[in-house]
Amino acid sequence: MNMTLKQVNALPVRTWNWLGVNGTPLEGDVPESFPRAEGKITLPDSVSSAAHPFEGAGIIRTGMGPEAERFVLKKKNAGYDLEAGPGVKAEGPVFIEYRLGPSCPALADCNTILARENSELTVVMQYASDGEGPVFHGGVTKILAEKNAVVHLIQVQLLNDSAVHFDDVGILTREGAFVEVIHAELGGSKAFAGCKARLEGRRSRLGTETIYLGENSRELDMNYVAEHIGRETESEMHANGALMDESQKIYRGTIDFQLGASRSVGHESEYTLLFSPNVRNRTAPLILCNEEDVEGQHAASIGKIDPHKLFYLMTRGLSEAEAKRIVIEAQFTPALEKIPSEELRQTVLEWLKERMDRNETIG
Amino acid sequence: MRSFEQKKTQVDDIDRSMYDFKDKVNASFEVKSGLTPEIVNQISVEKNDPEWMRLFRLKSLKIYNEMPLPSWGPPLDGLDIGHIVTYVRPNTEMRSKWSDVPDDIKNTFERLGIPQAERLSLAGVGAQYDSEVVYHNVRAEVAAQGVVYTDIESAMHGKYAEMVRKHFMKLVPPTDHKFAALHGAVWSGGSFVYVPPGVSVTIPLQSYFRLNAPGAGQFEHTLIIVDKGAYLHFIEGCSAPKYNVANLHAGCVELFVGENARMRYSTIENWSKNMYNLNTKRARVEKGGAIEWVSGSFGSNTSCLYPMSVLQGEGARAEFTGITFAGKGQNLDNGAKVLHLAPHTSSRVSTKSISKGGGCCTYRSSVVIAPQADHCKSSVSCESLMLDSESRSDTIPVMDIRNDEADVGHEAKIGRISDTAIFYLMSRGLSEDDARSIIVSGFAEPISRELPMEYAVEMNNLIKLEMSGSIG
Numbered sequence A: 001m002n003m004t005l006k007q008v009n010a011l012p013v014r015t016w017n018w019l020g021v022n023g024t025p026l027e028g029d030v031p032e033s034f035p036r037a038e039g040k041i042t043l044p045d046s047v048s049s050a051a052h053p054f055e056g057a058g059i060i061r062t063g064m065g066p067e068a069e070r071f072v073l074k075k076k077n078a079g080y081d082l083e084a085g086p087g088v089k090a091e092g093p094v095f096i097e098y099r100l101g102p103s104c105p106a107l108a109d110c111n112t113i114l115a116r117e118n119s120e121l122t123v124v125m126q127y128a129s130d131g132e133g134p135v136f137h138g139g140v141t142k143i144l145a146e147k148n149a150v151v152h153l154i155q156v157q158l159l160n161d162s163a164v165h166f167d168d169v170g171i172l173t174r175e176g177a178f179v180e181v182i183h184a185e186l187g188g189s190k191a192f193a194g195c196k197a198r199l200e201g202r203r204s205r206l207g208t209e210t211i212y213l214g215e216n217s218r219e220l221d222m223n224y225v226a227e228h229i230g231r232e233t234e235s236e237m238h239a240n241g242a243l244m245d246e247s248q249k250i251y252r253g254t255i256d257f258q259l260g261a262s263r264s265v266g267h268e269s270e271y272t273l274l275f276s277p278n279v280r281n282r283t284a285p286l287i288l289c290n291e292e293d294v295e296g297q298h299a300a301s302i303g304k305i306d307p308h309k310l311f312y313l314m315t316r317g318l319s320e321a322e323a324k325r326i327v328i329e330a331q332f333t334p335a336l337e338k339i340p341s342e343e344l345r346q347t348v349l350e351w352l353k354e355r356m357d358r359n360e361t362i363g
Numbered sequence B: 001m002r003s004f005e006q007k008k009t010q011v012d013d014i015d016r017s018m019y020d021f022k023d024k025v026n027a028s029f030e031v032k033s034g035l036t037p038e039i040v041n042q043i044s045v046e047k048n049d050p051e052w053m054r055l056f057r058l059k060s061l062k063i064y065n066e067m068p069l070p071s072w073g074p075p076l077d078g079l080d081i082g083h084i085v086t087y088v089r090p091n092t093e094m095r096s097k098w099s100d101v102p103d104d105i106k107n108t109f110e111r112l113g114i115p116q117a118e119r120l121s122l123a124g125v126g127a128q129y130d131s132e133v134v135y136h137n138v139r140a141e142v143a144a145q146g147v148v149y150t151d152i153e154s155a156m157h158g159k160y161a162e163m164v165r166k167h168f169m170k171l172v173p174p175t176d177h178k179f180a181a182l183h184g185a186v187w188s189g190g191s192f193v194y195v196p197p198g199v200s201v202t203i204p205l206q207s208y209f210r211l212n213a214p215g216a217g218q219f220e221h222t223l224i225i226v227d228k229g230a231y232l233h234f235i236e237g238c239s240a241p242k243y244n245v246a247n248l249h250a251g252c253v254e255l256f257v258g259e260n261a262r263m264r265y266s267t268i269e270n271w272s273k274n275m276y277n278l279n280t281k282r283a284r285v286e287k288g289g290a291i292e293w294v295s296g297s298f299g300s301n302t303s304c305l306y307p308m309s310v311l312q313g314e315g316a317r318a319e320f321t322g323i324t325f326a327g328k329g330q331n332l333d334n335g336a337k338v339l340h341l342a343p344h345t346s347s348r349v350s351t352k353s354i355s356k357g358g359g360c361c362t363y364r365s366s367v368v369i370a371p372q373a374d375h376c377k378s379s380v381s382c383e384s385l386m387l388d389s390e391s392r393s394d395t396i397p398v399m400d401i402r403n404d405e406a407d408v409g410h411e412a413k414i415g416r417i418s419d420t421a422i423f424y425l426m427s428r429g430l431s432e433d434d435a436r437s438i439i440v441s442g443f444a445e446p447i448s449r450e451l452p453m454e455y456a457v458e459m460n461n462l463i464k465l466e467m468s469g470s471i472g
Helices: A066-075 A307-315 A320-336 A342-358 B037-046 B051-066 B103-111 B114-121 B140-144 B152-157 B161-167 B178-186 B419-427 B432-448 B453-462
Strands: A002-008 A024-029 A040-042 A047-050 A081-084 A094-100 A106-115 A120-129 A136-145 A150-158 A164-173 A178-185 A190-199 A205-214 A219-228 A234-243 A248-257 A264-274 A280-289 A294-303 B027-030 B088-090 B124-129 B132-138 B148-151 B191-195 B205-210 B221-226 B231-239 B247-249 B252-257 B262-270 B275-278 B280-285 B290-297 B302-305 B308-311 B317-326 B331-340 B346-355 B360-369 B376-386 B392-401 B406-415
Touching: A002 A066, A024 A164, A024 A190, A066 A106, A066 A136, A066 A164, A081 A120, A094 A106, A094 A136, A106 A120, A106 A150, A120 A136, A136 A150, A136 A178, A150 A164, A150 A342, A164 A178, A164 A205, A178 A190, A178 A219, A178 A320, A190 A205, A190 A234, A205 A219, A205 A248, A205 A320, A219 A234, A219 A264, A234 A248, A234 A320, A248 A264, A248 A294, A264 A280, A264 A320, A280 A294, A280 B376, A280 B406, A294 B392, A307 A320, A320 A342, B037 B051, B037 B178, B051 B178, B088 B132, B103 B114, B103 B124, B103 B205, B114 B124, B114 B205, B124 B148, B132 B140, B132 B148, B140 B148, B148 B152, B152 B161, B152 B191, B152 B221, B161 B221, B178 B280, B191 B231, B221 B231, B221 B262, B252 B262, B252 B290, B262 B280, B280 B290, B280 B317, B290 B302, B290 B331, B308 B317, B317 B331, B317 B360, B317 B432, B331 B346, B331 B376, B346 B360, B346 B392, B346 B432, B360 B376, B360 B406, B376 B392, B376 B432, B392 B406, B419 B432
Parallel strands: A081 A106, A094 A120, A106 A136, A120 A150, A136 A164, A150 A178, A164 A190, A178 A205, A190 A219, A205 A234, A219 A248, A234 A264, A248 A280, A264 A294, B124 B205, B191 B221, B205 B231, B221 B252, B231 B262, B247 B275, B252 B280, B262 B290, B275 B302, B280 B308, B290 B317, B302 B331, B308 B331, B317 B346, B331 B360, B346 B376, B360 B392, B376 B406
Antiparallel strands: A002 A024, A040 A094, A047 A081, A280 B392, A294 B406, B027 B088, B124 B132, B148 B191
């Protein structure tokens, strides 16, 4: 069947239509049925898997918007509702791994994470595929971080080149809470991601680190929104990526200081390396401000690898290809370092190396 | 010790008294309010249009009627074209001596300081009052260089008729957006400038647009062609008295900058706070040429203004320097667009905005680098200062890069006056008031220094900042 979502990743404030960044339709072939899919989960003893989503999960908005969420809810065939009790510091990360392929061509996972007061947990979700056949993944994760709770969500997408994929996140933070989202969007024919955080509690914080790789004709489409509601809230949103071949990417990042969010601070940045004359990169970094006593900044840089950097590395004896690889890996390092598993980190690095090796302009 | 948190910077509203005086409306002719084919035909007949222009107007009207309002930007609910009078002809012909201009109109421009500026520092002046140009003059020595500076209607009927026809609304076609179509249908007045190859007009030309009639629209068209290797600085000023009904300004500026030519286009926009300023400005720059926009936006109820630079030829460059000041009741949505269509083109956009008293400033921009435009560079910087929490300030930039041989940078900052900067200056012996005053003046200074001296002074007067003695 054909999935048609008329508009996802809507820009919080519209701009000229001809730029094509106000929102994107998401279309793709998905299987008729979504039989129950099982993920491989490693659950620390201190974290429980609940039978239902936490109360109020339904009203948390996500970055991709209601259409994507409705679709996943309708097709849901997997998902976990995780909870860390008050004061629980999880002894290790929750690992959830899905492998898509002939036996599981479609996955729609709805997940919730409830971090009770003063708790701390890390959740790692990995989506990979077996074989090159078309697969579909659509996922929604809702996070509620209560007072002083800390949540790290790491989502790594390593699907094959014919996969259609989206990852959608919605966050609500209470006082002093901190939520960090790491997105690694490295595969698929279409890779969409969204994250919207409502920083409601005073001194609550959001951190996002996104890395992406565009190759072949991959279409990457992302929307990150930090809504500063409470006083002294902070957001740090950063994205780094590389585009090769005929890939296309839209990155939207919005810091929204709402009235009352005094003494809040928001920073966002995006650095994109371009490796082919046929790529298309669109970046829309917004700052919306309805509060005087705030500080917002964004920076973006788009272009080729700095030739001076390459030259320096090559004077140290590296080949051009090696030098390029090092620069790209360095670009991805801030996000990769936050993956709490050496094995998964190595898998991602191998994945990147393989892609760079087979690309003429790099390898 | 006073609390840093409690006190707010006090910044005065712009003193508009020098612009906010009204003449009795004494039109020799005006159309009914609204927009119909009959009205458009009537304007065409009154203006003695050539047939191609009459047909062009009607085609534009059709496009206008078929196009929706923009789905982005500030609300336009208070604007009803059914209540706008699109053509008001003042009771005079165009003159080339101020002494021949009727006293009431002449006095208006005297109060605005236009004849004095002409005597002191301008190579030529055009003055438009409501829908028609009432005065146009260019210094003999400039005319002797072959520079043509006249009202556009005269150009359309004279020696330059073909040149006008070849360029008129080719850069901004009526299909561009709804208000460009409106302009195509009812345009009137404006200037035509032609600078021949290699001629450098060392002192600026200026056109001043005054809209006096309540509920009226002004739709002037400015067409400037700066030929190969030439240079021109053109200044545009505009103002209107305040009325309780909406006025509309939907002008159009088309600039053609030839090979290795350079043009600077400076604007001080100071419309009254009942004005909808939905203006379109665009420049096409050929090989090695340069366009420099300098823009100060202080007036209007609602403004949508994004001068666009189309870098058509190799090595062409564009600079945009702008400041926006939005006070109570104002929604000023300004910015810039740059389209890199050729290799080795470069652009730099630098903007500042100040919002206070419930005013809303939006910086909106686009930088597009086309697939064929290798080795382009673009740098965008925007800074916004919020002076209270009733106000709003949004930054909406987009970059669309379709070429890997590009170097594009963007940075934006939004916030309040920095406590650290105040503290530093105070540690150097300045009073708190002086420290704040210096910081706010310094914020606007990079823009004001780009303006001609008398406009920099005017701008500094416009942003007369009075500090209350505390930090906001």
